[in-house]
Amino acid sequence: MHETDMTKALIMTVRDWWDSQPERPPVEKIHLIVGQFTCVEPVSLQFAFEVQTRNTFLEGAELVIRETPLIAFCHPCQQQYQPDIGLRYACPTCGSPMEDIRSGRELKIDRIEYALED
Amino acid sequence: MHQTFDAALGINLLHVNQTGADHNRAHFDEWEITCLNVMSSPGAGKTVLLERTLDALRDRLKIAVIEGDMTTELDADRLRQYGAPVIAINTGRSCHLDSKMVAGGIHRLEHDYNPAEFDLVLVENVGNLVCPAEFEVGEHAKVALLSITEGEDKPLKYPIMFQEADCLLITKMDLAPYLDIDIQRIEANIRQLNPHAAILPVSAKTGEGLEAWFDWVQAQITLCRRPLEPVSAIGVNAKEFLTEQPVTTEDPAANDQEPAIDWILEADS
Numbered sequence A: 001m002h003e004t005d006m007t008k009a010l011i012m013t014v015r016d017w018w019d020s021q022p023e024r025p026p027v028e029k030i031h032l033i034v035g036q037f038t039c040v041e042p043v044s045l046q047f048a049f050e051v052q053t054r055n056t057f058l059e060g061a062e063l064v065i066r067e068t069p070l071i072a073f074c075h076p077c078q079q080q081y082q083p084d085i086g087l088r089y090a091c092p093t094c095g096s097p098m099e100d101i102r103s104g105r106e107l108k109i110d111r112i113e114y115a116l117e118d
Numbered sequence B: 001m002h003q004t005f006d007a008a009l010g011i012n013l014l015h016v017n018q019t020g021a022d023h024n025r026a027h028f029d030e031w032e033i034t035c036l037n038v039m040s041s042p043g044a045g046k047t048v049l050l051e052r053t054l055d056a057l058r059d060r061l062k063i064a065v066i067e068g069d070m071t072t073e074l075d076a077d078r079l080r081q082y083g084a085p086v087i088a089i090n091t092g093r094s095c096h097l098d099s100k101m102v103a104g105g106i107h108r109l110e111h112d113y114n115p116a117e118f119d120l121v122l123v124e125n126v127g128n129l130v131c132p133a134e135f136e137v138g139e140h141a142k143v144a145l146l147s148i149t150e151g152e153d154k155p156l157k158y159p160i161m162f163q164e165a166d167c168l169l170i171t172k173m174d175l176a177p178y179l180d181i182d183i184q185r186i187e188a189n190i191r192q193l194n195p196h197a198a199i200l201p202v203s204a205k206t207g208e209g210l211e212a213w214f215d216w217v218q219a220q221i222t223l224c225r226r227p228l229e230p231v232s233a234i235g236v237n238a239k240e241f242l243t244e245q246p247v248t249t250e251d252p253a254a255n256d257q258e259p260a261i262d263w264i265l266e267a268d269s
């Protein structure tokens, strides 16, 4: 599954950051934001992360995934709504198509927590 | 003392793929090639549609195929009989084509032919409705096929594919008399997610609707060549990726740009 490729990209990105740090600090947590309206399965991502970070600089680092719900904005009604994924996407009030997605498409490496001794 | 610090990254998980897609797109634009990314579940009729397309358009357009859904070498041979180069991509067990795999195909085209002679590159993606639409490969437009044997609810179950597509072909229309299927409901389900895409019912077997598809393809080529706006601004996905890119993006002003989707609206009429 593509979670393996995505994890590779994730590790490469964090590696670039890590290489740019003079102290090469131990990474404790990586925070991801994953929208519910994407093709990414958080469980598969967790699994791939665990497997692919073994014996690397990220061994033992925790992957923290925050899921964001699908939220759309209906312009005719001037209101937000939460579509029923798999069942219905049109506005429940007026039936307009889902056009303006306000949340749920995120696939983002948000931030890294690292430790420093002094 | 042990202290914990935070580094804010804000980088899209797909940015590596997107960088590759931009690379591919630069090649296409340099050679004035229009690239269409053709996607569907396995067996919806991508290869047969490409055959009909090569057959009908070969006198008007110079076409190459990047084939990412090879069941057997026979698929490529079927396509080659129309005289077009067919570049087969080894996708391994990947569930989608990514921009790096397609770059391999583009570089082969560059090496073996004079790429500037081509008008159109048709990419046949891996047969899968889940994720190929999420991975840009440098295409100018996405084409999704849904065969009427797959049921009316597929657009609702695989929403990203149907939302991202610029053209939706409802295929195998010749089978409609034998099936209990409501074509209008398929269209209505697609419209919940995608009010602007062209929806074209076709049959590769009888030829029904294919003229409208050829016209749509021709319109994409015309629009790509129109020098009104930078081609790099075209594509419904551009905004998504631009806003998610790291701060090192070359043109930060591009982040605020609305994607240019006029041409998709036009293709609808």
Ligand SMILES: Nc1nc2c(ncn2[C@@H]2O[C@H](COP(=O)(O)OP(=O)(O)O)[C@@H](O)[C@H]2O)c(=O)[nH]1
Pocket (backbone or CB within 6 Å): B040, B041, B042, B043, B044, B045, B046, B047, B048, B049, B069, B127, B171, B172, B173, B174, B175, B202, B203, B204, B205, B206
């Ligand atoms: N009846 C009918 N069968 C079709 C049509 N288009 C494709 N098929 C059949 O559907 C099967 C799968 O087609 P193919 O093009 O290989 O699908 P792909 O996996 O999406 O490339 C083949 O047996 C085709 O002959 C069509 O318009 N009508």
Ligand SMILES: [Mg+2]
Pocket (backbone or CB within 6 Å): B046, B047, B048, B069, B070, B071, B075, B124
């Ligand atoms: Mg095929």
Ligand SMILES: [Zn+2]
Pocket (backbone or CB within 6 Å): A074, A075, A076, A077, A078, A091, A092, A093, A094, A095, A096
């Ligand atoms: Zn509404």
Ligand SMILES: [Zn+2]
Pocket (backbone or CB within 6 Å): A001, A002, B094, B095, B096, B131, B132
């Ligand atoms: Zn995939």
Ligand SMILES: [Zn+2]
Pocket (backbone or CB within 6 Å): B023, B027, B103, B107
């Ligand atoms: Zn190149």
